[in-house]
Amino acid sequence: MNRIPRRNCLGAPAGLAMLLLALFAAGARADDPPAAAFEAANKLYEEGRFAEAAAAYQKLAPPGRTSAALCFNLGNACFKAGQLGRALAAYRQAELLTPRDPDLRANLQFARSQVHPPTLTPGRLQRWLGRLTLNEWTLLAAGAVWLWLLLLAFLQWRPALRPALRHYVRALALLAALLCAGAAFALRAARFTPTAIVIEPEAVVHYGPLAESPAAFSVHDGAELRVLDQKDDWLQVSAGPRRTGWLRRGQILLPGR
Amino acid sequence: MRRLSSWIKSNSRRRSRQELGRGVALLAGLAWLAPLLAGAASFTATLDRENVTVGESATLTLRFEGGNPKSIPFPSDIPHLQISDAGTSRNISIVNGQYSASFLKNIILTPTQPGEFVIPALTAEVGGQVLTTPPLKLTAVKAPTSAVDGAGEQLAFFRLFVPRKEVYVGEILAIELQVCIREGLANGEDILQSFDQFNGCPLKVEGVSLIKTAHAQRRRGQIGNAGYGIATLVTSLSPLRSGPISISSMEVPLTLQIPLPNQRRRDPFDPFGMFQRLQVEERRVTLSAEPETLEALPLPAEGVPAGFNGAVGSFAMTVTAGPTNVAVGDPVTVKIQLAGRGAFDALALPEQTAWQDFKTYPPTAKVETTDPLGLQGVKTFEQVVVPQNPELKALPALAFSFFDPEQKRYRTLTQPPIPLIVRPGGPAPVAVAAASARNPAAEAPPPAPDIVHIKPRLGAMAQVAAPLVFQPRFLAWQALPLLAWLSALLWRRRAEALAANPRLRRRRRVAQVVRQGLAELRRHAAGNRSDDFFATLARLLQEQLGERLDLPASAITEAVIDEHLRPRGVPEAVLGSLRELFQTCNFARYAPIKSSQELTAMIPKIEAALRDLQELEL
Numbered sequence: 001m002n003r004i005p006r007r008n009c010l011g012a013p014a015g016l017a018m019l020l021l022a023l024f025a026a027g028a029r030a031d032d033p034p035a036a037a038f039e040a041a042n043k044l045y046e047e048g049r050f051a052e053a054a055a056a057y058q059k060l061a062p063p064g065r066t067s068a069a070l071c072f073n074l075g076n077a078c079f080k081a082g083q084l085g086r087a088l089a090a091y092r093q094a095e096l097l098t099p100r101d102p103d104l105r106a107n108l109q110f111a112r113s114q115v116h117p118p119t120l121t122p123g124r125l126q127r128w129l130g131r132l133t134l135n136e137w138t139l140l141a142a143g144a145v146w147l148w149l150l151l152l153a154f155l156q157w158r159p160a161l162r163p164a165l166r167h168y169v170r171a172l173a174l175l176a177a178l179l180c181a182g183a184a185f186a187l188r189a190a191r192f193t194p195t196a197i198v199i200e201p202e203a204v205v206h207y208g209p210l211a212e213s214p215a216a217f218s219v220h221d222g223a224e225l226r227v228l229d230q231k232d233d234w235l236q237v238s239a240g241p242r243r244t245g246w247l248r249r250g251q252i253l254l255p256g257r
Numbered sequence: 258m259r260r261l262s263s264w265i266k267s268n269s270r271r272r273s274r275q276e277l278g279r280g281v282a283l284l285a286g287l288a289w290l291a292p293l294l295a296g297a298a299s300f301t302a303t304l305d306r307e308n309v310t311v312g313e314s315a316t317l318t319l320r321f322e323g324g325n326p327k328s329i330p331f332p333s334d335i336p337h338l339q340i341s342d343a344g345t346s347r348n349i350s351i352v353n354g355q356y357s358a359s360f361l362k363n364i365i366l367t368p369t370q371p372g373e374f375v376i377p378a379l380t381a382e383v384g385g386q387v388l389t390t391p392p393l394k395l396t397a398v399k400a401p402t403s404a405v406d407g408a409g410e411q412l413a414f415f416r417l418f419v420p421r422k423e424v425y426v427g428e429i430l431a432i433e434l435q436v437c438i439r440e441g442l443a444n445g446e447d448i449l450q451s452f453d454q455f456n457g458c459p460l461k462v463e464g465v466s467l468i469k470t471a472h473a474q475r476r477r478g479q480i481g482n483a484g485y486g487i488a489t490l491v492t493s494l495s496p497l498r499s500g501p502i503s504i505s506s507m508e509v510p511l512t513l514q515i516p517l518p519n520q521r522r523r524d525p526f527d528p529f530g531m532f533q534r535l536q537v538e539e540r541r542v543t544l545s546a547e548p549e550t551l552e553a554l555p556l557p558a559e560g561v562p563a564g565f566n567g568a569v570g571s572f573a574m575t576v577t578a579g580p581t582n583v584a585v586g587d588p589v590t591v592k593i594q595l596a597g598r599g600a601f602d603a604l605a606l607p608e609q610t611a612w613q614d615f616k617t618y619p620p621t622a623k624v625e626t627t628d629p630l631g632l633q634g635v636k637t638f639e640q641v642v643v644p645q646n647p648e649l650k651a652l653p654a655l656a657f658s659f660f661d662p663e664q665k666r667y668r669t670l671t672q673p674p675i676p677l678i679v680r681p682g683g684p685a686p687v688a689v690a691a692a693s694a695r696n697p698a699a700e701a702p703p704p705a706p707d708i709v710h711i712k713p714r715l716g717a718m719a720q721v722a723a724p725l726v727f728q729p730r731f732l733a734w735q736a737l738p739l740l741a742w743l744s745a746l747l748w749r750r751r752a753e754a755l756a757a758n759p760r761l762r763r764r765r766r767v768a769q770v771v772r773q774g775l776a777e778l779r780r781h782a783a784g785n786r787s788d789d790f791f792a793t794l795a796r797l798l799q800e801q802l803g804e805r806l807d808l809p810a811s812a813i814t815e816a817v818i819d820e821h822l823r824p825r826g827v828p829e830a831v832l833g834s835l836r837e838l839f840q841t842c843n844f845a846r847y848a849p850i851k852s853s854q855e856l857t858a859m860i861p862k863i864e865a866a867l868r869d870l871q872e873l874e875l
Binding site: 035038042045061062064065066067068069070072073076077079093096097103106107110111134135138139142145146148149150152153154156157159183187190191 | 707708709710711712713714715716717718719720721724725726731735737738739741742744745746748749
């Protein structure tokens, strides 16, 4: 019997590793920040120079690109520097890349607990939907729809099995409908209900989009508000059913934009 | 009341249906398996009534769950109390897949003199455990000489039974409403059964908290010179304020059916009375009981313990705690059980001022009652406490105060301190924050003091991708199963249409035969096989004409040209070419020699003729 030489056995994983390395190298770009700059920013953080660390982290990210760790550390530096709103914005940016990172979830939850009301508090349905990300909802819904349609196609091919599989078809249709509804709600919450984060220690919300308009209420650094409308340099925001007013654009950040 | 009255009528019609068999064999089989299937063992003793008049009976029920008792205890002789065995029974229930089985022993207690009788604690071994019931009290009062005026002459009446005239605010008292229906009434049994199934509260009373209504076992009694069937509704209540409290009953309109005396007249056509309906006289009455007055006494103002929070009753307390070896910040669960008699729903755990070195969370509570009125049972509190410093050596003594209406004084139960070992330190603050996010379903730990530390590695830089739902490639992939289903659907429809249209099916088959036949003709022409060539040509003509005329292929000859094609207006040129082809086939049968070139030269003519045939609209 011919034995395969040992060198050949090792060849395949090694080749795969080389291929992955090549792909990884291809993913990196010339304008990506060097690791040394990141280390330097981390050093500033460890020395307790949080504002400087935050500025360093912000300079590191090239336009349009970022990393979850960079956003996370930026959030930490802002939080420690007392910039709660900017910290929340950075954490939410990191959440787009690594939504299931437990450290990130812990910090986001902790930072939100420090925010002085009024701020948006998610309802029970929103909290439940928030257990999965929009992409996870989308994949689940798509999977259920695929299964359902493929089962329907199979039954066109084998119509004799229709009575036996009728309940499966209905159950899959129901499951697909529920998951699609979940995905739709998640999409609405994630993309069509924009939120703003206050970045000033205390910002006065006016009844109208004018500086002369009377003050309706005040919001504090880190408060998350729903954006309802926009006019010139003003945004109409809401912190609850009866707390609606206008804020200057400079007083808030719009995460994800 | 009208609703109850109509319910009584409809219930009498339903009764016969309800008495159908219920799968006795299955239950009997389950009864054998009861000890194997049952859960934790328990042994309880309950009285269906706590207050009776002399001569009446109360039923003591001993309930064994989780196994059969090794021996059934029986109350020892009690002076002036007749004790008689009423047999045993088994109860099996399967609710939501949860199986429970119990073994019941019923004992009839009949006082012969007024007074308070204490049924002593009973002990039994069930499922290997020795269990003991608390003592029970039965109060017997002298039978009223005229509870209701002319009671013995009435056909039906209510009577209220209030065991005491004085009660403390917060104390629980059981009030009975007895429904007495004279024996012999045609619908007496139906009326009593309807009251046995009545779910509401039969009393009208203000200034009290109505707790629960239960039904005592129905019985027969002698009132005056008449026998009555008696249904008893027992309602537990607790006064909310001091002062006189008037208690009255609901008013129920009833129709009593009194059998007429001339029932024995014989019908010559029905000598055995099998088809004879009972003749009755209907009498409408409205029943209500004579109101009673109860005096609610305020709790004594003297000697109120410091931790008293309004509990009234008679209780015993047990306290356990665990774990007792913890680090600072670790939770310790303290389980406090209050067992006895009282208003358990209103029972609250008093604030423990001695626990200031512990962080406490609101306790959870669970009530398990052992009697139908919910007066006796156990309330279990579970409170989580968190030691705040390592110098703690014990969980301080826990005290619970209540007013005992039997002893007419306040009592305080005290549990001695429970030793604890509290170690310093705990998990690092950062880890606490992370753990809270990793396990969000766990109980809320103390608030995290800080955020999780920064990440040491930069990781891969990436562009924040648009959600999948906005990515065209992802959306395009979603069209695949839809296309698969639509394709399968179209294929299926086409197959079904073909199956339902034999002409279409034949047309397609013949088209295929013609395609293959033309190829064969070319091969025969190339091979100079004249006989085969013309045989194939004849077959093709027959197949195509047969399909066009909807006739069998074997029935096609040259004659169809004049018989079928010409009358249908087929152009003369087509007819001519077809006739020529038929005649060529016939000639070849007798003079088959043709050269390969001649045969090949015929093929375009054949193709044209067949194509013309296929395009004909016949």
